[in-house]
Amino acid sequence: MKITAEIAVNDGTLYKVEHESTFTKTLMKVNVFIPKVIKQSEKIPFILYLSGLTCTPDNASEKSMIIYFASLKNLAVVLPDTSPRGAGIEGEDDNWDFGTGAGFYVDSINKPWNENYNMYSYINTEIFQLINDNFPIIDTSKCGITGHSMGGYGAIMMHLRNEGKFKSCSAFAPISNPSIVPWGEKCFGNYLGNDKTKWEEYDPCCLIKKINKDRKGDILIHVGDKDVFNYRDNQLRCENLVEASKGTNWEIDLNVVKGYDHSYYFVSSFMKDHIEWHYNRLNK
Template identity: 50%
Template sequence: MDINVYLPASYDAGKIHATPVLIYLAGLTCSPANGAEKAFFQPYADKYGFAVVYPDTSPRGAGIDGEDENWDFGTGAGFYCDATTEKYKDHYRMYSYINEELPVLLAEKFAGLDFDTVSLTGHSMGGYGALAIYLKNAGKYKSVSAFAPISNPSNCPWGEKCFGGYLGDDRAAWLEYDPTVLIKKYDGPVAPILIHQGLADAFHYRDNQLQPENFLKASEESKFKGKVSVNLVEKFDHSYFFIASFAKEHAEHHAKYLGLVGPSL
């Protein structure tokens, strides 16, 4: 597994825990290169002074029979959960990797990164991962946003395939990672959640994979009532052109909650 890290111009390795971190979680089939090369967060990272971490989306080369047979399961499709099925439980532990392992690994390499001041964003599967990890760890992350997230994965084909393969047939276990379920249980600090969804996205209007409306509805029965913004934008699809077009809004959102934009600015 590779990791891409963008350090802003203001980064100083000599300043211990000085630079806040935005973790960008990518979608199905992606590697750490996709977001780093196409999402265009770097100019805003320089402007506001946060680092951007681009993790991988699954283990690579685990040698599990069948892990490379489908584009939407296995390699490139770790689904940000900790697998419990016998076949995948030893390697496919992406939830723990992002939430526990990765910050420790990076802190050893980059002393100037502040892993007590971290926010999450992501696209598609990564948008689901960002929302789920944020909601499962009340107060740990300063903010969260998502581009076209798989918002209700226990209720869509991608989620049913991945949860079934990684977590087994017990649907109760699936709900422990479903943002639409988790948001109702959340009991911690509340920062507004920002979501953008393209209306020309076939995974949204044709395939019913994303379902941001379910997440928005659930938020009205939670501490996030009135705090979730789902921006439906005409003519945008599921591509990285869509992400790059709204990276500015998401960067500004996170800069505020990472403490990089004050009232006087």
């Protein structure tokens, strides 16, 4: 792991990191924020923030205010990238909603993507190893996961698939039922192939019904009622997750907020609520 920049922010430090990934077989960038730590002897929890389509680790670091609100609660923040970059696959840069910047947090099984597009294992395994090995101040057993849009889907999906791994989960405008919307159909179809039973393994609306029936949980979601990807394009379908959760032990705390769109202005406006949600559950 190489630290390429060390930036003072909100009394703490943002580390820009690069490392060779075994899962994507490419150089991956990660941003890691460490707040000002009062007691050096204590390890601190962290928030794993998964970004949306087209984003690098920098977008949310600069615009979401997650660093500011995390710093107030003495939480670290880890912001991975959204796909391999420069894998050298033909067509990888042709679409903004597929390929580069659009890894969709799955392990690809379809050629030619399966060599590099393994963002599920990259996030779920390698990011945790990277933090364990290089940032001993962070307690990786105390992780809250969140994200925006494709990253909101990623956060919910990761949480549902990994019982006990994440202590809290929230999402901003998540793609909640990817199997039945254009963004998901494009990415799942290319990365996972035509067998839709494979898609169900990553779709929050399918997962919430299939996972351990005794498992309880709650997920905080905000989405704007002027989010064009929701009300116009029907890409998000947050209501479907509420519907799918009926009859389970899961509480989906869906807040449709008036006037807000899909941008970081929306994300930053509700970041305080999300950080408090995670803080309360991480410190139980």
